[in-house]
Amino acid sequence: MAATRTRRTERRENPLSRERIVEAAIELLDAAGEGGLTFRALAERLATGPGAIYWHVTGKDELLHAATDAVVAAAVPPAPAGTAPRDAVRAVALGVFDAIDAHPWVGAQLARSAMDAPILRIFERLGRQVQALGVPRAVRFTAASALLNYVVGVAGQNAANARAVEAGTDRTEFLTRMAAAWTELDPEEYPFVREVAGDLPHHDDRVEFLAGIDLILTGIAPRERPADPPSA
Amino acid sequence: MAATRTRRTERRENPLSRERIVEAAIELLDAAGEGGLTFRALAERLATGPGAIYWHVTGKDELLHAATDAVVAAAVPPAPAGTAPRDAVRAVALGVFDAIDAHPWVGAQLARSAMDAPILRIFERLGRQVQALGVPRAVRFTAASALLNYVVGVAGQNAANARAVEAGTDRTEFLTRMAAAWTELDPEEYPFVREVAGDLPHHDDRVEFLAGIDLILTGIAPRERPADPPSA
DNA sequence: TCACCGTCTGGAATACCGTTCCATTACACG
DNA sequence: CGTGTAATGGAACGGTATTCCAGACGGTGA
Structure with a gap:
C-alpha cells in the first residue's frame, strides 16, 4: 500500500468515510436519542445503503464506540499547565459532565463500557492529577478509580434522567x-x-456533582498538601 | 395435534404468574447473560407462547425492572440495629457488590436506571447511615448521592468487565x-x-471497591479530626 | 345441568433491527 | 484502452419485541 497516492477523487460528491459516518452517527444520536442510531436511518442520512457503511465500520458496537470516543476526546482536553491539581480534577470531571449534558447517550455509553479508549482517556486525566496531589504511589490506582467510578456513575444517572x-x-x-x-x-x-x-x-445537578467530587478529593488528600512528600 | 382432551390441564398445576415469569427471567439472565432474556426463550422455558407472558407483564422493560428489583431487594436487607454507621454503609455497598458479582446483568441494569425502585432501595439504606453518621441535614442528600453514584458506577464497570x-x-x-x-x-x-x-x-476488585467507599466516607465525616480544623 | 362470560392462553402475524450477500459501479493503473 | 479492485447500495436473512386473535378454561347464574 503506497501512501499518499490516493487522492480522493470525487467518486461521489461526498465520499463515504469512517469520519463522515461517525459524524453522522453523532448527529443522529443527538437528534433522536440512544435508540435513534439505526443503520437504516444512518444510510438514509448519508444517501446510501446499509451495506456501504459496513465497508468502513465493522458494526454498530464500533460505531457507538467511535462516536463516544470522539465526544469524550473533545470534552477532556489536556489540562493547562500550572493548574492546581484539585481544580484540574474538577475541570476534567466538569468536562465529562457537560459533554454528557449535551449528549446524554454518551453517559449511557460510558456507564456500560469497560476500560476501553473513552474511559481510559478520563482515567488518565484523573490519575495524573491524583499523582500531582501527592498521593502515594501505592494508592494512586485506588484514588483514581474512585474518582472514575463516581464520574461514570453520575454519567449513567444523568443519561437515565434525560431519558425519563x-x-x-x-x-x-x-x-x-x-x-x-x-x-x-x-x-x-x-x-x-x-x-x-x-x-x-x-x-x-452540576453543583451536586462537583460536591461529590470534592467529597472524594477530601478523602484522597484531606487538605491542600504540597506535591512533594515531606520525607525528602 | 396431541390429545385434544388432556391438552394443557397443567393450567392449574403451573399457572402462569408475574412471580413465576420474573423468576424464570432471572434464571435466564443468570444462565445466558444480558442478551439471554428473550420473550421466545422465556416462553419456551415456561412452556407457553410469547403472547401469554404479555398478559402478566407489560413488556421487557418492566420485566427487567422487576428482575433487578427482586435481586437488589434480596441483596440489601435491613441493617441490623446497633451497627456502626460506617460498617453499615460498607455492608450495604458490599451487598450490592456481591449481588452484581453473582448477577452481572444487575450491574448493567443499575447503571442505566434512573431513580426507580431498585436504586431508591439502595439510596435509602445509604442515606439512613449518612444520617446516623451525624451529617448535617443540608448536605445529607449530597453525601448519600455521592455514595450512590459511586456504587452504581462500579456496578456498570463490573458488568462491563464481566461481559469482556x-x-x-x-x-x-x-x-x-x-x-x-x-x-x-x-x-x-x-x-x-x-x-x-x-x-x-x-x-x-472487592477491596478496591471498599477502599473507594472508605475514601468517600472520609470525605463525608473524617474519622479523626485533623490538626488544623478551620471548618466554619 | 347447562349456557355464558370474563380470565387466561399460545400460536401466528407485524414491524423493525443488525448484519450479510452480491451484483454493479467508477476510478487507478498497467 | 482494458481490467482489477476499492467502494457502493439494494435486497435478502435471521433475529427481536410486540400485537392480534381465535380459542380454552372455570366459575356463576338460571
Whole structure:
C-alpha cells in the first residue's frame, strides 16, 4: 500500500468515510436519542445503503464506540499547565459532565463500557492529577478509580434522567412530580428518601456533582498538601 | 395435534404468574447473560407462547425492572440495629457488590436506571447511615448521592468487565493481557495508565471497591479530626 | 345441568433491527 | 484502452419485541 497516492477523487460528491459516518452517527444520536442510531436511518442520512457503511465500520458496537470516543476526546482536553491539581480534577470531571449534558447517550455509553479508549482517556486525566496531589504511589490506582467510578456513575444517572424527562416536558416539573412521588412512599420503609424529597426540585445537578467530587478529593488528600512528600 | 382432551390441564398445576415469569427471567439472565432474556426463550422455558407472558407483564422493560428489583431487594436487607454507621454503609455497598458479582446483568441494569425502585432501595439504606453518621441535614442528600453514584458506577464497570471476560476464560489472564495492552500505550499520552498497569493483574476488585467507599466516607465525616480544623 | 362470560392462553402475524450477500459501479493503473 | 479492485447500495436473512386473535378454561347464574 503506497501512501499518499490516493487522492480522493470525487467518486461521489461526498465520499463515504469512517469520519463522515461517525459524524453522522453523532448527529443522529443527538437528534433522536440512544435508540435513534439505526443503520437504516444512518444510510438514509448519508444517501446510501446499509451495506456501504459496513465497508468502513465493522458494526454498530464500533460505531457507538467511535462516536463516544470522539465526544469524550473533545470534552477532556489536556489540562493547562500550572493548574492546581484539585481544580484540574474538577475541570476534567466538569468536562465529562457537560459533554454528557449535551449528549446524554454518551453517559449511557460510558456507564456500560469497560476500560476501553473513552474511559481510559478520563482515567488518565484523573490519575495524573491524583499523582500531582501527592498521593502515594501505592494508592494512586485506588484514588483514581474512585474518582472514575463516581464520574461514570453520575454519567449513567444523568443519561437515565434525560431519558425519563424526554416524556415529560419541563425539567423542574418532572423533579417536582418525582419529589411528590417520594413523599408518598411508605414512611416506615423510606424515611430518608421522604426526608430529602424536598431537596429534589431546586437542586442543581452540576453543583451536586462537583460536591461529590470534592467529597472524594477530601478523602484522597484531606487538605491542600504540597506535591512533594515531606520525607525528602 | 396431541390429545385434544388432556391438552394443557397443567393450567392449574403451573399457572402462569408475574412471580413465576420474573423468576424464570432471572434464571435466564443468570444462565445466558444480558442478551439471554428473550420473550421466545422465556416462553419456551415456561412452556407457553410469547403472547401469554404479555398478559402478566407489560413488556421487557418492566420485566427487567422487576428482575433487578427482586435481586437488589434480596441483596440489601435491613441493617441490623446497633451497627456502626460506617460498617453499615460498607455492608450495604458490599451487598450490592456481591449481588452484581453473582448477577452481572444487575450491574448493567443499575447503571442505566434512573431513580426507580431498585436504586431508591439502595439510596435509602445509604442515606439512613449518612444520617446516623451525624451529617448535617443540608448536605445529607449530597453525601448519600455521592455514595450512590459511586456504587452504581462500579456496578456498570463490573458488568462491563464481566461481559469482556466472558470471551476469555481466565480472569487473571484477562487482566494480565489488559495490563500488557496498557503498557504499550503512548508514553506521552498515557503516563499514568502505564504507571499503574502493573497493579491491574493482582488487584482485588472487592477491596478496591471498599477502599473507594472508605475514601468517600472520609470525605463525608473524617474519622479523626485533623490538626488544623478551620471548618466554619 | 347447562349456557355464558370474563380470565387466561399460545400460536401466528407485524414491524423493525443488525448484519450479510452480491451484483454493479467508477476510478487507478498497467 | 482494458481490467482489477476499492467502494457502493439494494435486497435478502435471521433475529427481536410486540400485537392480534381465535380459542380454552372455570366459575356463576338460571
